[in-house]
Amino acid sequence: MGADSGSGAAPGPAVPWRKVLWERQPFPDNYVDRRFLEELRRNEGLRQYRYWAVVQEAGLVAQQISCVALFLTLWLYMEQGLLSPSTLLWTGLLCALLGYGLYQALAPRGDSDNHHRTRWSDLQSASIFLSFTFGFSPVLRTLTESVCTDTVYAMTALMLLAHLVAFPYAQPSPPGSLSLNAALFASVCLASRLPGDLHTSGGLDSSSSPSSLHTFTMLCWALLVFALWPCLLQRLRDCAPWVFGCVCVLVGVCGVGGLGSLWPGGAVLLAALLGTVTLLCPLLLIRLQSDKDNIQGPWDEAEIQEDLTHFLH
Amino acid sequence: MVLKIFFPQCCNKADSGLLVGRWIPGQNSAVVLAVIHYPFIPGQVKQYIHQMRGQSGVDLTVLGSWSMPKEGQEGMESFLRDLSTIFPQGQWLQLSREMGKIGFRCHVLTRDQNGKLVQQEKELKEDGGGEKGGTKRGGGEKEVEGEEGGGEKDKVIFIHYEQRKVMLSQLHPIDNGVPDPQTESQLPQVFGTVCQSEPLFFLDKYDDGPVKMTHWQSEGREGSIIVELMKQASTPVCLLTTWMLTLWTSLCSSRILNMRPMRFISSKLSTCLQLSYRTEHLQTVCSPTRATAHNHFMRKANIFVSFFVDVSLGLLLVSWMYRENRIGKLANTLVPAADHVAKELEELLQWLMGAPAGLKMNRALDQVLGRFFLYHIHLWISYIHLMSPFIEMILWYVGLSACLGLTFALSLLSDITALLTFHIYCFYVYGARLYCMTVYGLSSLWRLFRGKKWNVLRQRVDSCSYDLDQLFIGTLLFTILLFLLPTTALYYLVFTLLRLVVVMFQGVLHLSVDFINSFPLFAMGLRLFRSYRLAEGVKFRVLCEEPGTPLHLMMDINPLKVSSVVQTYRTPTYSCYPKDSWLALCKKLFLGELIYPWRHKTTKID
Numbered sequence: 001m002g003a004d005s006g007s008g009a010a011p012g013p014a015v016p017w018r019k020v021l022w023e024r025q026p027f028p029d030n031y032v033d034r035r036f037l038e039e040l041r042r043n044e045g046l047r048q049y050r051y052w053a054v055v056q057e058a059g060l061v062a063q064q065i066s067c068v069a070l071f072l073t074l075w076l077y078m079e080q081g082l083l084s085p086s087t088l089l090w091t092g093l094l095c096a097l098l099g100y101g102l103y104q105a106l107a108p109r110g111d112s113d114n115h116h117r118t119r120w121s122d123l124q125s126a127s128i129f130l131s132f133t134f135g136f137s138p139v140l141r142t143l144t145e146s147v148c149t150d151t152v153y154a155m156t157a158l159m160l161l162a163h164l165v166a167f168p169y170a171q172p173s174p175p176g177s178l179s180l181n182a183a184l185f186a187s188v189c190l191a192s193r194l195p196g197d198l199h200t201s202g203g204l205d206s207s208s209s210p211s212s213l214h215t216f217t218m219l220c221w222a223l224l225v226f227a228l229w230p231c232l233l234q235r236l237r238d239c240a241p242w243v244f245g246c247v248c249v250l251v252g253v254c255g256v257g258g259l260g261s262l263w264p265g266g267a268v269l270l271a272a273l274l275g276t277v278t279l280l281c282p283l284l285l286i287r288l289q290s291d292k293d294n295i296q297g298p299w300d301e302a303e304i305q306e307d308l309t310h311f312l313h
Numbered sequence: 314m315v316l317k318i319f320f321p322q323c324c325n326k327a328d329s330g331l332l333v334g335r336w337i338p339g340q341n342s343a344v345v346l347a348v349i350h351y352p353f354i355p356g357q358v359k360q361y362i363h364q365m366r367g368q369s370g371v372d373l374t375v376l377g378s379w380s381m382p383k384e385g386q387e388g389m390e391s392f393l394r395d396l397s398t399i400f401p402q403g404q405w406l407q408l409s410r411e412m413g414k415i416g417f418r419c420h421v422l423t424r425d426q427n428g429k430l431v432q433q434e435k436e437l438k439e440d441g442g443g444e445k446g447g448t449k450r451g452g453g454e455k456e457v458e459g460e461e462g463g464g465e466k467d468k469v470i471f472i473h474y475e476q477r478k479v480m481l482s483q484l485h486p487i488d489n490g491v492p493d494p495q496t497e498s499q500l501p502q503v504f505g506t507v508c509q510s511e512p513l514f515f516l517d518k519y520d521d522g523p524v525k526m527t528h529w530q531s532e533g534r535e536g537s538i539i540v541e542l543m544k545q546a547s548t549p550v551c552l553l554t555t556w557m558l559t560l561w562t563s564l565c566s567s568r569i570l571n572m573r574p575m576r577f578i579s580s581k582l583s584t585c586l587q588l589s590y591r592t593e594h595l596q597t598v599c600s601p602t603r604a605t606a607h608n609h610f611m612r613k614a615n616i617f618v619s620f621f622v623d624v625s626l627g628l629l630l631v632s633w634m635y636r637e638n639r640i641g642k643l644a645n646t647l648v649p650a651a652d653h654v655a656k657e658l659e660e661l662l663q664w665l666m667g668a669p670a671g672l673k674m675n676r677a678l679d680q681v682l683g684r685f686f687l688y689h690i691h692l693w694i695s696y697i698h699l700m701s702p703f704i705e706m707i708l709w710y711v712g713l714s715a716c717l718g719l720t721f722a723l724s725l726l727s728d729i730t731a732l733l734t735f736h737i738y739c740f741y742v743y744g745a746r747l748y749c750m751t752v753y754g755l756s757s758l759w760r761l762f763r764g765k766k767w768n769v770l771r772q773r774v775d776s777c778s779y780d781l782d783q784l785f786i787g788t789l790l791f792t793i794l795l796f797l798l799p800t801t802a803l804y805y806l807v808f809t810l811l812r813l814v815v816v817m818f819q820g821v822l823h824l825s826v827d828f829i830n831s832f833p834l835f836a837m838g839l840r841l842f843r844s845y846r847l848a849e850g851v852k853f854r855v856l857c858e859e860p861g862t863p864l865h866l867m868m869d870i871n872p873l874k875v876s877s878v879v880q881t882y883r884t885p886t887y888s889c890y891p892k893d894s895w896l897a898l899c900k901k902l903f904l905g906e907l908i909y910p911w912r913h914k915t916t917k918i919d
Contacts, residue, residue: 142675
């Protein structure tokens with residue numbers, strides 16, 4: 001038989017082609033046969049999203065945004081003097097107790113000994129928080145006195161944005177460091193901009209510094225909203241998922257409503273944002289799945305499956 | 314091969330006789346040291362040369378003969394030639410000079426294998442000259458034909474040198490080890506030969522020795538009565554001073570004065586440092602052993618001269634200060650000056666407590682810090698006022714110590730400045746510590762803010778999951794520190810600048826003390842007035858270039874450059890040098906670490 005030249009349309013020599021390079025074969029080096037790209041896999045591991053499941057997960061993001069909005073509403077109320085700090089403080093403490101009770105009620109069935117120990121350490125933590133916050137309030141209230149108001153607002157906005165971006169949406173229970181710290185920083189900035197007690201300032205000096213009670217209240221609420229609420233939320237999600245969904249909706253409504261009572265335009269904007277995040281973005285995600293085009297094959301980098309058990313005998 | 318003959322200038326007009334000197338091995342050159350005149354007994358000459366060889370350690374030999382015939386002295390040449398048989402040498406030089414002529418003539422006789430002397434033509438040929446310029450001595454001499462164009466022409470160069478200058482001079486760079494005569498280059502060997510042949514120059518023409526010589530001292534030995542007297546007196550004086558110094562050092566290292574607080578204070582005061590340093594110097598100078606090496610001699614001389622100048626300047630200062638009750642006037646202006654400084658500081662603090670330069674400070678912290686520092690100043694001023702009646706007396710007695718030298722007066726001034734500005738130092742330390750704590754706290758809490766921590770074991774930043782209460786308190790503290798940073802930083806900046814001003818002033822004083830201590834005055838004096846004593850090299854100039862005679866060059870000594878003098882002979886001191894580079898200093902200032910920009914390098918190890 002004559003030698004074959006090129007494209008492989010003619011039947012090749014009797015020797016079959018093997019995909020090896022260490023043997024001299026009668027084919028050119030870049031020859032491929034019919035089995036070319038047999039091992040190509042397209043869009044492996046593609047998940048099929050269901051719309052309502054994604055919406056439910058997106059609800060957490062919307063919930064967090066409305067939490068922030070709620071916090072800002074409280075601040076606005078205190079700033080405009082519509083709510084006195086003592087009222088807010090007692091409300092906060094009550095909410096904290098209620099939340100704690102709910103948290104313990106929803107706890108998974110363990111031994112009661114563990115519960116006692118946890119309760120004692122919880123009490124310790126709470127007392128540390130309260131004493132420290134109360135101790136530092138006089139310092140904190142005059143911290144940003146010399147900084148311009150616009151700078152304070154800009155810093156607050158930046159920090160709250162960082163909080164939203166860095167929030168651990170997958171598992172809110174141990175709060176992420178950056179998100180919590182950013183939120184607390186923002187709350188301290190805001191707390192220093194509250195108007196002072198009319199009795200203390202005497203109405204004479206132009207820059208009235210907030211009283212310690214204002215600052216204390218603000219910080220307690222920040223702790224509640226940003227540090228303790230996600231823990232409860234995690235518990236709810238674990239134990240009763242449908243309640244979780246209802247709670248998200250409730251928080252969203254409260255947020256919009258609260259903002260609306262002071263600034264209707266803001267409420268409209270917030271509602272639009274929530275709607276986009278909850279309803280529009282999942283739709284976008286699902287629609288764009290069809291444009292996915294990933295290819296995998298034996299040419300990919302090897303992934304080491306970390307299975308060291310066979311070393312441990 | 315060129316034969317170089319180093320000929321002393323003093324022997325240019327010497328009477329005929331024998332040349333005494335040394336052949337430099339391997340270099341084909343000879344150094345002529347002296348001329349021995351007639352009449353002499355060859356046996357005595359040999360004995361004398363042997364004796365001199367032992368005394369000086371130089372390989373002296375008879376090099377040849379020298380003839381400068383005066384009127385009525387003919388027939389010497391043959392006599393001189395016969396001398397070569399008496400003093401058997403490998404090469405015999407026959408130098409001759411005629412009255413009225415500048416150039417010399419030279420014949421070299423070498424021994425061939427038969428032991429007979431063969432005269433070789435050793436005349437310089439001018440460029441382009443095909444002339445055979447050989448001097449025809451009397452008849453019957455066997456002459457080796459001086460060929461034109463073929464064979465080698467042996468040249469002779471006469472290098473004249475001033476014997477006294479070369480003897481006293483020291484060639485730099487100084488080789489501290491024992492040089493190997495085979496590998497040493499020519500110039501150090503020449504200088505070394507002349508220097509070591511000093512015993513050869515002791516006999517002058519008035520002595521009644523076995524031989525009559527001509528060298529630089531043959532007109533009469535140099536000496537001065539004062540130098541001799543001082544040499545005689547120096548030994549008992551040195552012994553006395555050494556004994557007193559041992560007493561003083563044993564007193565200083567006694568147990569009472571070595572207790573912790575005294576040691577600490579004395580290590581901080583620069584006057585004590587200067588005192589210990591001068592003691593060390595005096596011990597070096599007054600050691601009864603003679604300085605052998607050139608380095609030791611120069612070091613001793615430098616220390617002695619600078620000490621002398623220092624003490625005389627100090628005495629001048631004391632005599633000026635104690636006249637017309639200047640001390641009293643000084644004391645009277647000291648307290649008002651301290652008051653003035655305190656008042657200026659108070660005004661500065663009031664300015665800081667307001668809104669300095671329009672900067673917005675945290676009011677509460679501002680007030681706290683300002684009041685704290687103001688109270689300090691108040692305490693300080695009360696202390697100064699308490700001390701004011703005694704200041705004049707203290708100053709009077711302490712000023713007497715300036716008799717010990719100008720350096721002591723300057724060190725005293727530096728110490729007084731340090732004591733008077735002690736409150737500025739305190740403020741600087743407070744401000745720096747506060748700022749340092751703030752900066753460290755902020756950096757650590759910033760890591761907590763991001764959820765990381767510093768791994769001390771691995772010296773790197775790791776991620777860390779903190780507890781809720783840790784996060785909470787950490788964030789609160791971070792916020793507080795961040796907003797208080799401008800206030801702290803401003804106080805730190807102000808006090809650091811004040812401290813740096815004081816440090817610069819003290820630094821200037823210390824540098825001048827250091828300069829007086831270490832500058833080699835004696836070496837500089839030598840370089841200026843007796844520049845031949847410190848030689849860096851030589852330069853040659855042509856004396857005589859007549860056709861038919863060998864080339865005559867004059868060797869002049871090239872004195873050492875002034876910068877090299879200072880560098881070589883600088884007395885090592887506890888030099889005041891900046892401890893950190895500029896970059897490290899700036900980094901320390903930024904972080905708030907305490908800076909001590911001048912560090913003393915101690916020669917002793919405590």
